[in-house]
Amino acid sequence: MRSESVDRRAVDVLARQLELCRVAPGRPGIVLFDGGTDLALVDTAVHALEAIGALADSVFVDDQSADDMSAGLTMPDIVVDILNGYSDAVESIVSPSARILSVVAQCTGELRPVVPHVGLSRRVKRGLDLLEAGQELQVSDDQGTNLRMGLKGARRWMHDGLATVPGKVAEWPRGMIGSAPAVGSANGTVVMSPGDIWLPMGWYARSSVALTFEGGRLVSIEGPTSETDAIRAHLSAIGNPAVYRLDAVEIGLLWIDGPRPPALFEPGLADSLGVADRYGHVVIATGDYPTVGIACCLRNATVAVDEVAAVRSGQPQGDLAPDVYEQAAHRHPL
Incomplete structure (x- = not known):
């Protein structure tokens, strides 16, 4: 479930924030989204992870149980949470030791004026x-x-806005x-x-x-x-x-x-x-x-x-x- 275009400025902004969160190249990163998420934002998160060399994957969250979903997830280095309707379920879906960057923006346009530093x-x-x-x-x-x-x-x-230690949930921006x-x-x-x-x-x-x-x-x-x-x-x-x-x-x-x-x-x-x-x-x-x-x-x-x-x-x-x-x-x- 990917959109056709990517907002390059938004990708660069999110990639820089992930670098500040010390996301490591070669490590897995998961993007969580649901039916209420702007698909352009999903693409932005995936491309941002890929831009810094992380192994990116996106996971669609629906009404299936959190237990069933968590059993099939690889232990990620970072979770990028862009859920709209299932945000309360994040901590039951992923490991308690996972780092979670919860993106509070609703669209890529809201990320463009942010300057991570x-x-x-x-x-x-x-x-x-x-x-x-x-x-x-x-x-x-x-x-x-x-x-x-x-x-x-x-x-x-x-x-x-920094998720730098295991178990940390950070809202960004x-x-x-x-x-x-x-x-x-x-x-x-x-x-x-x-x-x-x-x-x-x-x-x-x-x-x-x-x-x-x-x-x-x-x-x-x-x-x-x-x-x-x-x-x-x-x-x-x-x-x-x-x-x-x-x-x-x-x-x-x-x-x-x-x-x-x-x-x-x-x-x-x-x-x-x-x-x-x-x-x-x-x-x-x-x-x-x-x-x-x-x-x-x-x-x-x-x-x-x-x-x-x-x-x-x-x-x-x-x-x-x-x-x-x-x-x-x-x-x-x-």
């Missing part, structure tokens, strides 16, 4: 170190956002760091300004809306009814009181190339691949994973850890900013 992983790891060493995180901006939360004992996480607040410690206001993005709905904010948090819970939503009614209806429709709990603050570090910076209301950006992970975006989410309430994607926020800026007005600072080598890779992509 080891610098992203370095920045993500340094950012995680910053969160783990910090005691307090503050999100602010010049529109009235001022949210503070404790970090002591809080859960932290990262995504760098991803690039972000995040932290839950210490229990009951989040207090303050988040202001959604025009051009910010309401996730997971994928809407642009058209008017300013102020969200107030006390003791880690959302206690008020203030703004024009055209905005606030929609947000209240969304939260009410979920039907779970956990959606009012502040769950996470995440900082996007994924650099996606484009001919120009996106406009304030750029068509397609609000619901595009990686918008939450996009370089300099700050996401403040409510809920209780996997139940998500709202996620406020601020595009020009400042984030400080123990009063030291990690992001300033939507621009990562210090160890979170690309070095000259990563900058050069974006000036001269593959």
